[in-house]
Amino acid sequence: MPQQTPPREIWRLPKVKAVTGQGKTLIYAGMAAGTFPKAIAIGERAVGWASDHVQAWIDSKVRASA
Template identity: 55%
Template sequence: MSTTVHKQARRIMRLPQVLAGTGFGRAWIYELMKRGDFPQAHKIGARAVGWDSLEVEAWIAQQLGEVA
């Protein structure tokens, strides 16, 4: 039996994608960022921020016990 690993390409995740991926609300994401317990958002425009998808996916994997 073969196991296929699908690695997604690095991309910028906007807030709705982060919310959908974590199941958290906006206020909690920002609280976790303030505490240093969630990847920091990066300024991507004059009035826009985004998250590095690899950082968010690594954080999710850690929460699920997939990463030591």
């Protein structure tokens, strides 16, 4: 049976922090260093992250720890 992919969502910062366990400073530092997915502008003063990009980042961390 083919594996279903979850629907793509845009997560705001509180959700990204909760899912990754990282704080705002580490998230933005990772973006600047190119080690964390870039935020997407979703409004004039609002950003979010593609859920599949954040999940891929988490998966890479899990693979690297194995």
